[in-house]
Amino acid sequence: MKKPVVITAKEAVDYIKDGSALCTIGMTLISASESILKEIEKQFLEKGHPKDLTYFHTCGQAAMKQSGGLQHLAHEGLLRRVFGGHWGQSPLMMELIMNNKIEAFNLPQGQMANMFHSMALREPGKLSRIGLGTYIDPRVEGGKMNERTKNCGFDAVGLVEVDGEEYLQYKPVKIDTLLIRGTYADENGNIDTSHEGMALEVLPAVMAAKRWNGKVICQVEKIVKAGSLNPKHVTVPGVLVDAIVVCENPMEDHRQTYSWYYDPAYSGQMMAPEAAAKPVPLNIRKVIGRRALTELLPDQIINIGTGIPNDVIGPIIAEEGVSDHVMITVESGIYGGVPAETIDFGISMNAQALIGHDRQFELYNGAGVDFTFMGAGEMDQYGNVNATKMGAKAPGAGGFIDITATAKHVIFCSTFTGGGLTASFTGEGLKIEKEGKIKKLVKEVQQISYNGRIAWERGQKMLYVTERAVFELTGKGPMLIEIAKGVDLKKDILEQMDFKPLLAEELKVTDTAVYRDGVFGLRDILKTKEKKGGEEI
Template sequence: MKFIETAKIYGHLISFLATQNRYNLSYHPGAIDRNRFITAAEAAKQIPDGSTVISVGMGGHARCSILFRAIRNSYLKDKTPKNLTWMTVSAQGGRGKAPGTVEEVAVSGLIKEYISGHVETAHKQLEMGANKEIEIHILPQGEITQILHNQSEGNTTSLSEIGIGTFLDPDLGGNTAATPHSTKSYVKKNGDLLEYSLPKIDVALFNAPYADSEGNIYFKNASAITEIREAALAANYNGGKVIATVSKIIEKDETSISLSSKHVTHIVVNPANEQTASIKQKKYWPMFTEGAKECMEKSIAKMNTINKITSYTPKRGPVENVLARMAASLFVKVAQKGNLVNLGIGLPEEVGRLVYEGGLFDDFTFSSETGVYGGLPASGLFFGGAINPQKMYSSAWIFNHYKTSLDITVLGTLQVDSKGNVNVSKRGEGVKNYVGPGGFMNIADSAKTIIFIGSWMAKAEFKLKDGKLTLIKKGIPKFVDEVLEVTFNAKAALKRGKTVYYVTTVGIFKLTEKGPELIQVMPGIDVKKDILEASTAKIQISENLELVPESITTGNGYKLAWD
C-alpha cells in the first residue's frame, strides 16, 4: 500500500479513537415527526422496567452504540430502565476496553439476565455473572435467530437436533446456563429433539444506515443486516417497541425500502453512527456493501492495514503459516468447484487468504453467519463482513440455507478429545472463561465436510528449519482424553455421514469410528514422543501415514490447484 494511503488510514484511526467515546444523546434532526423521531436520551426512557430487550448486530457491524450509552446514562441517573433481560444473537462486547459496545449496559440493577450465542467479548457481563449479579444463558446462534423468526408468528420456541449430545443436551445433564447460580434453562428434551425457548421480545434495538422522513428504514450501504428484520417483527407481534438508530434521513425511495415504517416505533438519528468498526456510515466504505465491485487488492490492503495497526489480527509466524498452508491444501483437495463455504474467525481466515492468493477464489461462494453472501470474507476487526459481497441476507435466512446447502466449513478449536469431540465454547473453569458456541454448532451440523484447525498445544515452542518441525518445549495439550465441554459431537457427525478433519501444528488427523487418526505428519515430528506421549488423547495412527509435502513445510513451490 502506498504511503499516502497508509497515512490516510492512520488518520482515520486517530480520528476514530479521539471521538469514539463522544455521544450527543440530545441530538434531534429538527423539523420532523417528533413522535417517531426522538433523541437517544428519550429513547432510553421508552424501555419499560423488567422488559426483554434485544440488540442487533455482530462484532463491529451495526452496533447500537448510542442506544447502549443512553440506556446506561438513564439508569445511572434515574434508575430506569432496570431489571432488564438483555439478549444478543452474537458477540457485541468490547473485551472490557472499547466503549460503545453492549458492555455499556453491564451495570448492576440495569440488567438481571444476559442471553447470547457468544459471550467471550462481553467481559463486563461475564464479571457480573461471576459475581452472581446476573444470570447468563447460552444458546446456539442459529436457534436464537429461528426463535426470533418464530416469535413473529406467535411461537417462542424452536425444535431442533442442534445440541444433541453436547453441553446443551438435558439427557447428559446439559442446559443453557453459563452461571452456576442460574435458576432456569431455555432448553428441554422434546421427543428425539431439543426444544429451545426464549422470553418474548419487548424491545428491539438496531442500527441501520438510513431512514426517510416517514420512518421507513434502508439497509443500503450497510456492512451486514444480521437479524434486524426478525427482531423487529418479533417485537411487533409481541406488542413491543422497535427503536432504530440511523445515520441520517434521506429522500423516500419506494423501491429501496428495507423495513416499512409500520414496523418501527421510534428512530434516533445519530450522524456519528458506524457502518462497521471505526468506519462512520456517512463515510462508509463501498467495499463492504452489497454488490460492490471495488478493486480487490486495494481493499484487502486497506483492511489488512487496519488489522495490523490495531493488532486485532495476530502476526502469524512460520509455524502458523505452515498450519495455514496445510489447511488450505486440504481444503482444495476435498472441496469441489461451486461449493458454498463458511470460514470461522482466526486461523480459518488464513485459509480464505491463501485460496484468494492461489487464484481459486472465484471457484467458491463464501458466506458468513451474519447473512453476508459471496465476496471475500473480511478478517479481524471486520469479521462477519465481506469485500465485494454479492448479496446480504439475514442471519436467520443464512442458517436455514446452510441446512441444505453448506458444503464445507473451516472452524477453529480449543480442544479435541479421544472420540473426536470438539470444545470451542469453554476456555477453562469459571464463568469468566466462558466463550459460547456462536454459530459454530449450526454451521458444523449443516456442513457436509468440516475442517477443524488449531495449534497442537497451547504455549508450546516449535522450531521450523529447512522444512522440518521440532518441538522445543511442550505446552498444554489441546488433544485430551475428554474435553471440558462438548460443542461438537463426533459420533453424531459420523452417523450423519460427515467427513471431518483436524489440522494441527504436528499434522492432519481424520475422524474415524475409533476417534482422530493421524494421516499426515510434519517432517521432524516424532510420532511417539511428540504426539502419542505429548497428548492425553487416545490417537490412532494410519497404516498409510504420509509426510506433509515439502512445498507446504517450506512454502517453496507451494501452489493451490485442482487435481
C-alpha cells in the same frame, strides 16, 4: 397513518422499563445503536435505572476490549439474565458470567436468529435437531453457562419428540424493547439500511417484537423526505417503528464497523479496485490453514469461522489464486469478496451477495455447506470438540454448533498445545522450539460443542488439523493419520496428549510445501482433483 415519534437517545431509554426484556440487532460493532446503548449505560450508572433487564442478542456485539456494543450493558444490576449467541469479543460480559453475576444462557446463533420467525408466528418455540448431544441439550447442560444459571429454576431449551425423532425446543423470549439501526428514515418512519455492512435479521426481529406488542426504536443517520426512498430498499415499514433516534455524532456512534466510518465497497454501493493479496507471514497459524486447505475440493461452498480460519483461510485462498474455485461464505450472510478480520468479522469488501443473517442459517442448517473451517479449543478421546468454554471463560458458540452440525466436511484448525507454543519451519519440515503449557488433546472436553459420535453416525467427515499432526474422526474415536516431518511421534505427539489415539496403519507425512515461503501450490492441488472428477487424493 401511524408515524413513529422522533426522540433523543435519552428519551429512548424511558421506553426500557426495569425488569423488561431488551433485544439488540448487530454483529461485532456493525449496526450497533451506539447512541442509545451509551445512554442506557449512562443512566444506569447515574440513576440505577433501567435495571434487572433480560437481554436477548443473537450475535456477539462487541469488539474485543473496546467499549462499544453490548459492553455498555455489561454491568451487575443492569442485567439479570442474558440469552446470547457469543461473548468472545466482550470481556466485560464474560467476566459477569464467570463471576456468577448474571444468569447466562448461550444458544446457537443460527437458532436464535430463526427464533424471531417462530416468535412472530406465535409458535411454542423453535424445533430443531441442531444442538442435540452438545451442551445445549437439556440432558447435558441446557446452554447454562455458570452455576447461577444452573440453579435459576428456568430452562431455555426443552426436549420434544415428533414422529419418533428427538428435537430441541428453543423456547420463545418475550421482547419488550427492540433496538435496530438504519441509514435513513423517511418522514413516515420507513427504514433504509443501504449503508449497513450486513443485512442481519432486522425485519424478523421487528415482527417478533410486534407479536409481543414490544416497542421498536431505530437509530438512523438522517431523516429524509417522505416518498424519497425506493420502496424495494425499505427494510422496515414505518408503521412497525415506534420511535426514531437521529444520531448526533455519526462519525463516532454510527460507524459502518469499528475500524472505519463508511466504505461503500463493504455495503454494495461500489466495488473497490482489485489489489494484490497481502500474504500472511509464515507462522504456525498459516501452516495449519494451508494443511487444512489441502482437503478442499473444487467448486465448493465453504464457511470460515472465527480464530485461525478467519485470520488465514481467506488470505491463503487469495494468495494462492484459487478464489475462482470456491465460494467463501460467512455466517452474517456474505457470499464472496474479501472478508474483514478479527474485530470487524462478518463484513466483506466487494461481496457478490449480502443476504439476511437468518436466511444464511437456513443454508447452513438445511443443505449444509460443503466445507467449514472452524477453530477449536480442545478435542477428546471420543472426537468431541470444545470451542465454547475454557476454564471459567465462556465465549459461547456463535454459529459454531449450527454450522458444524450439518456441514459435509468439518475441518478443525488448532495448535497442538496452547500457552507459549513456538515452532520454526524449513523446507525440511517443522521444529518445536518451545512446547505449549496447555494440552488440547484431553480425555474429556470441558464442554461438548461438537459431538463426535453423532457426527460419525451422520456420515460427516471430520479432520482435526494442527501444525504437527492430523487426526480423522472414526467410529471408535480420533485416529492419528499424519505427522509433520521433523517431529518425534512419541515425544512431540503422544506424550503431549492425555489419551492414546488410534493410529493409522500407515502414517502419512505432511507435505513440506506447507512450510515454505511463497505460494505452496494449492491451485495445482485443486486442478489435480478437478481432473480426477473431484475425488479426494
